[in-house]
Amino acid sequence: MNQKRILFASLLLWASCIFYFSSQPYEKQNLQPFLGKYLEGHTSLENMLTWVVFSYGGHEVSVQSQGLAGFLEFFIRKAAHLSIFFVFGFLVVAALRYFSKRCVFSFSVPVMCVFFYACLDEIHQHFTGGRTPLWQDVIIDTIGGLLGILFFHGLLRSKKISTVKHWFWFK
Numbered sequence: 001m002n003q004k005r006i007l008f009a010s011l012l013l014w015a016s017c018i019f020y021f022s023s024q025p026y027e028k029q030n031l032q033p034f035l036g037k038y039l040e041g042h043t044s045l046e047n048m049l050t051w052v053v054f055s056y057g058g059h060e061v062s063v064q065s066q067g068l069a070g071f072l073e074f075f076i077r078k079a080a081h082l083s084i085f086f087v088f089g090f091l092v093v094a095a096l097r098y099f100s101k102r103c104v105f106s107f108s109v110p111v112m113c114v115f116f117y118a119c120l121d122e123i124h125q126h127f128t129g130g131r132t133p134l135w136q137d138v139i140i141d142t143i144g145g146l147l148g149i150l151f152f153h154g155l156l157r158s159k160k161i162s163t164v165k166h167w168f169w170f171k
Contacts (some may be wrong), residue, residue: 011091026130035069056133082144089145114145
């Protein structure tokens with residue numbers, strides 16, 4: 001299999017993973033029972049976080065409203081959004097730069113692809129039981145993808161440029 005196909009297969013595989021995780025109902029991804037076992041009796045951590053209160057998706061996010069396990073799960077889930085789309089953005093820009101090194105293909109088009117896929121992901125969640133599509137998640141996903149794109153460009157500009165070019169088969 002040639003290098004171009006490996007790169008695009010990686011991108012499609014990653015996009016499929018995102019789709020798969022979006023297909024799972026919340027109950028299947030619920031971390032609260034697991035976290036609750038380890039956080040039980042940690043009142044000092046709970047007291048330390050009581051000052052953090054904000055609104056996300058029309059709901060209050062706080063230790064008081066969600067309990068310590070629910071509160072920490074919120075941040076774990078948002079970190080997952082960010083990191084999953086970080087990799088997606090990285091792969092999108094790597095795949096597009098394989099064909100063209102023009103500025104639009106190395107920044108604008110990859111950002112638009114990430115944003116479009118983040119929107120599709122949230123629409124998909126609308127049809128999945130126990131999941132709620134949120135425009136705020138689209139923003140987190142897009143920021144994650146943008147960070148992945150910027151990281152890719154940072155690698156290209158770093159001292160390891162020849163190694164990066166070798167990894168992604170640029171000539």
